[in-house]
Amino acid sequence: TTPKHIRTIHLKARYVEQILKTKQGVGISYDGKSYYWTDVTEGKESILKWTPDETKKIQNLLTAGLENPEDLAVDWLTGNIYFTDANLTHIGVCTENGFHCTQLVATEAMDKPRAIALHPTESLLFWTDWGQNPHIGVSFMDGSDAKVLVSNLR
DSSP states (O other), rough: OOSSSSEEEETTTTTEEEEEEEEESSEEEEEEEEEEEEEETTOEEEEEEEOOOSSSOEEEEOOOTTTTTEEEEOOOTOEEEEEETTTEEEEEEEEETTTTTTTOOOOOOOOOOOOEEEEGGGTEEEEEEOOSEEEEEEEETTTOEEEEEEEEOO
């Protein structure tokens, strides 16, 4: 994703295809059928979804309770959407339709969480933090046992 476009790269055919225009896209995830992304247009921060085969309409999954959503990852087992919010200094999770959201991880070490990755079969959640004490963190996907995995990053 770029701030204004979502593109796919076809590795075997060696070409890039623009599939969507965004207003201010940041993080992106793909679950095999739908694209999910964060948009940080000031005053309209949101998490959006688009399924190519179903409709041309983009769905607003979440607009409330976000300040600066950076990255997101979709759990391919449950459909839950995990996301970082740099201004609120936490990781949140919502059900696949954007309902039933909760703050999942907010540690003292967390300052500006950015990237996020999931390992659903091991129930692990990883994130990067680009704040005053940059680090890579890990917790279980329910938010328990959150800790700094790697510190002293530059």
